[in-house]
Amino acid sequence: xxxxxxxxxxxxxxxxxxxxxxxxxxxxxxxxxxxxxxxxxxxxxxxxxxxxxxxxxxxxxxxxxxxxxxxxxxxxxxxxxxxxxxxxxxxxxxxxxxxxxxxxxxxxxxxxxxxxxxxxxxxxxxxxxxxxxxxxxxxxxxxxxxxxxxxxxxxxxxxxxxxxxxxxxxxxxxxxxxxxxxxxxxxxxxxxxxxxxxxxxxxxxxxxxxxxxxxxxxxxxxxxxxxxxxxxxxxxxxxxxxxxxxxxxxxxxxxxxxxxxxxxxxxxxxxxxxxxxxxxxxxxxxxxxxxxxxxxxxxxxxxxxxxxxxxxxxxxxxxxxxxxxxxxxx
Amino acid sequence: xxxxxxxxxxxxxxxxxxxxxxxxxxxxxxxxxxxxxxxxxxxxxxxxxxxxxxxxxxxxxxxxxxxxxxxxxxxxxxxxxxxxxxxxxxxxxxxxxxxxxxxxxxxxxxxxxxxxxxxxxxxxxxxxxxxxxxxxxxxxxxxxxxxxxxxxxxxxxxxxxxxxxxxxxxxxxxxxxxxxxxxxxxxxxxxxxxxxxxxxxxxxxxxxxxxxxxxxxxxxxxxxxxxxxxxxxxxxxxxxxxxxxxxxxxxxxxxxxxxxxxxxxxxxxxxxxxxxxxxxxxxxxxxxxxxxxxxxxxxxxxxxxxxxxxxxxxxxxxxxxxxxxxxxxxxxxxxxxxxxxxxxxxxxxxxxxxxxxxxxxxxxxxxxxxxxxxxxxxxxxxxxxxxxxxxxxxxxxxxxxxx
Numbered sequence: 001x002x003x004x005x006x007x008x009x010x011x012x013x014x015x016x017x018x019x020x021x022x023x024x025x026x027x028x029x030x031x032x033x034x035x036x037x038x039x040x041x042x043x044x045x046x047x048x049x050x051x052x053x054x055x056x057x058x059x060x061x062x063x064x065x066x067x068x069x070x071x072x073x074x075x076x077x078x079x080x081x082x083x084x085x086x087x088x089x090x091x092x093x094x095x096x097x098x099x100x101x102x103x104x105x106x107x108x109x110x111x112x113x114x115x116x117x118x119x120x121x122x123x124x125x126x127x128x129x130x131x132x133x134x135x136x137x138x139x140x141x142x143x144x145x146x147x148x149x150x151x152x153x154x155x156x157x158x159x160x161x162x163x164x165x166x167x168x169x170x171x172x173x174x175x176x177x178x179x180x181x182x183x184x185x186x187x188x189x190x191x192x193x194x195x196x197x198x199x200x201x202x203x204x205x206x207x208x209x210x211x212x213x214x215x216x217x218x219x220x221x222x223x224x225x226x227x228x229x230x231x232x233x234x235x236x237x238x239x240x241x242x243x244x245x246x247x248x249x250x251x252x253x254x255x256x257x258x259x260x261x262x263x264x265x266x267x268x269x270x271x272x273x274x275x276x277x278x279x280x281x282x283x284x285x286x287x288x289x290x291x292x293x294x295x296x297x298x299x300x301x302x303x304x305x306x307x308x309x310x311x312x313x314x315x316x317x318x319x320x321x322x323x324x325x326x327x328x329x330x
Numbered sequence: 331x332x333x334x335x336x337x338x339x340x341x342x343x344x345x346x347x348x349x350x351x352x353x354x355x356x357x358x359x360x361x362x363x364x365x366x367x368x369x370x371x372x373x374x375x376x377x378x379x380x381x382x383x384x385x386x387x388x389x390x391x392x393x394x395x396x397x398x399x400x401x402x403x404x405x406x407x408x409x410x411x412x413x414x415x416x417x418x419x420x421x422x423x424x425x426x427x428x429x430x431x432x433x434x435x436x437x438x439x440x441x442x443x444x445x446x447x448x449x450x451x452x453x454x455x456x457x458x459x460x461x462x463x464x465x466x467x468x469x470x471x472x473x474x475x476x477x478x479x480x481x482x483x484x485x486x487x488x489x490x491x492x493x494x495x496x497x498x499x500x501x502x503x504x505x506x507x508x509x510x511x512x513x514x515x516x517x518x519x520x521x522x523x524x525x526x527x528x529x530x531x532x533x534x535x536x537x538x539x540x541x542x543x544x545x546x547x548x549x550x551x552x553x554x555x556x557x558x559x560x561x562x563x564x565x566x567x568x569x570x571x572x573x574x575x576x577x578x579x580x581x582x583x584x585x586x587x588x589x590x591x592x593x594x595x596x597x598x599x600x601x602x603x604x605x606x607x608x609x610x611x612x613x614x615x616x617x618x619x620x621x622x623x624x625x626x627x628x629x630x631x632x633x634x635x636x637x638x639x640x641x642x643x644x645x646x647x648x649x650x651x652x653x654x655x656x657x658x659x660x661x662x663x664x665x666x667x668x669x670x671x672x673x674x675x676x677x678x679x680x681x682x683x684x685x686x687x688x689x690x691x692x693x694x695x696x697x698x699x700x701x702x703x704x705x706x707x708x709x710x711x712x713x714x715x716x717x718x719x720x721x722x723x724x725x726x727x728x729x730x731x732x733x
Binding site for chain 2: 011231268272276285289
């Protein structure tokens with residue numbers, strides 16, 4: 001039997017990496033001073049469009065591209081409404097969520113009813129393209145290797161995006177400009193930065209990243225549309241909380257995903273762990289399942305409380321977040 | 331100006347999504363027959379799978395059987411949540427459209443339908459999965475799905491015997507909290523044991539009717555940790571079967587033939603055929619609504635009426651499974667034997683000569699309590715439908731304190 005700890009680590013990564021996409025995408029948008037509550041809907045749109053495109057073309061690459069572009073298009077709508085037309089960001093974001101999830105069901109139900117039916121993963125080689133790739137050397141580490149360093153290509157892409165985004169914010173000039181806009185768009189504007197263009201670009205890219213996360217969820221679920229809940233299943237909302245957890249730092253978002261994922265996976269794995277370590281961890285099975293279901297959210301709540309208390313000293317929250325920038329208001 | 335445009339755009343976006351969500355509609359148009367059927371659904375009439383889909387299919391098929399035209403003689407209010415106000419509004423709408431019989435398919439409609447039956451004495455109200463009724467125009471209906479689960483258990487039992495692995499998994503929305511899930515698990519386990527006396531059913535309870543993510547992970551856990559060779563399920567999506575397919579074990583789905591989702595692993599699935607009831611009920615109401623409660627009454631039928639069945643056995647089954655299932659089906663159809671009784675079936679023999687032996691034996695719960703003494707007939711329907719809250723011997727729940 002495969003080592004239970006390895007399986008546990010493996011599942012933490014494989015079932016929660018979509019959160020990393022949602023979180024890093026949202027960080028990019030919030031760094032530009034916009035609060036986009038439409039993560040759930042944006043992911044749903046990217047998921048359904050990306051999945052269909054991937055199946056039709058039998059190419060994971062095309063799927064990722066389409067997920068990025070369609071979710072990016074959703075971002076464009078958000079940017080147009082909030083940046084150009086100065087609409088309320090909260091309301092617009094919520095609308096995108098409602099719209100996106102409904103769009104997911106609209107397309108999915110429509111396609112399932114149509115002649116060709118919902119595209120099946122089994123009819124493509126996508127599962128092969130999505131299979132686990134072992135990292136040389138690292139994947140040979142006992143216990144940890146298989147759990148952390150043997151994953152599908154989209155897991156690595158998510159981690160790469162997080163690291164690159166961290167470098168972009170911390171080390172590059174456009175990143176610095178973006179942060180300036182998030183802190184004080186008026187000052188950035190007077191320093192000659194094109195605020196509107198920067199906001200548009202980063203809202204679209206951030207949304208596109210979320211879309212890839214949505215596609216990841218769909219592929220991870222075996223691509224079946226049937227079932228009572230949307231693939232995204234609330235992960236978009238958790239991503240918004242994780243942004244605060246990560247203190248607007250993409251590298252910390254990786255850590256936040258793993259910590260949240262630990263508790264999320266414990267919900268399913270408590271029985272397995274109790275079964276394998278009856279003497280030391282058998283008590284895990286005595287805790288009601290409902291507590292494990294609530295645990296990730298209790299942890300999120302605690303983190304939000306703790307970060308709020310220590311806000312003054314260390315928060316990286318962009319100062320102008322949630323407020324529209326209107327040049328003539330200055 | 332900008333603010334105005336943005337307001338309009340936001341509002342129209344919101345309106346669009348609201349439309350996409352709701353889709354609540356009723357069939358329009360005049361009718362040649364003056365008999366009208368009404369239906370209240372929990373989800374959309376356009377669903378392509380799942381609970382509402384199964385009922386909608388049943389009602390339309392039944393109407394065609396009795397000579398009604400579902401496109402003209404059927405009024406539907408769908409996406410009705412389990413909220414008394416909204417059910418009441420749906421009933422008022424259907425009554426206004428002149429319905430003669432109204433079906434409500436979700437458990438939570440129970441109180442609202444009871445009130446409606448008193449308010450509209452000329453309309454027959456028929457409630458799925460409920461337990462309330464009156465003497466004139468309000469009944470409930472459900473089926474002995476546990477009989478179909480027993481049959482699926484036989485297929486699973488043969489598979490486990492052939493593989494030499496006694497561990498069988500069962501992903502269940504709920505465990506002992508609901509008699510519906512509990513009796514299903516028990517019947518499935520007894521079916522497995524009729525073939526493989528050492529079969530052990532590992533239940534993983536996910537504590538919700540539908541969550542694809544959990545259903546998937548639960549099935550993975552049952553296979554990876556508990557070494558199960560067959561995965562049965564009582565939950566909404568096909569995820570447990572897909573996982574079984576991926577991991578090279580076998581499975582029994584639920585509600586629909588899931589062989590399409592799991593071509594290499596699916597054995598057979600317990601399924602509902604609601605048109606069996608709907609045809610009976612609509613016919614009785616058309617003939618003479620005043621005697622509906624004596625001709626139909628509260629309806630609780632099983633394999634004999636065709637209301638429940640197992641889907642066609644796939645090529646993944648062991649060769650003896652079909653014969654054994656046919657034997658058990660006949661026994662239940664003829665009323666000679668039922669699942670929860672003091673008589674146990676056991677199957678033996680090779681393909682072509684499978685035989686069933688009936689042995690009088692105590693039916694015992696996992697804590698040793700006797701449910702039915704050896705030789706006793708079937709236990710009371712009230713227990714199967716309402717108060718069964720224990721597992722039979724050979725069943726353990728892997729993720730609970732009681733396990």
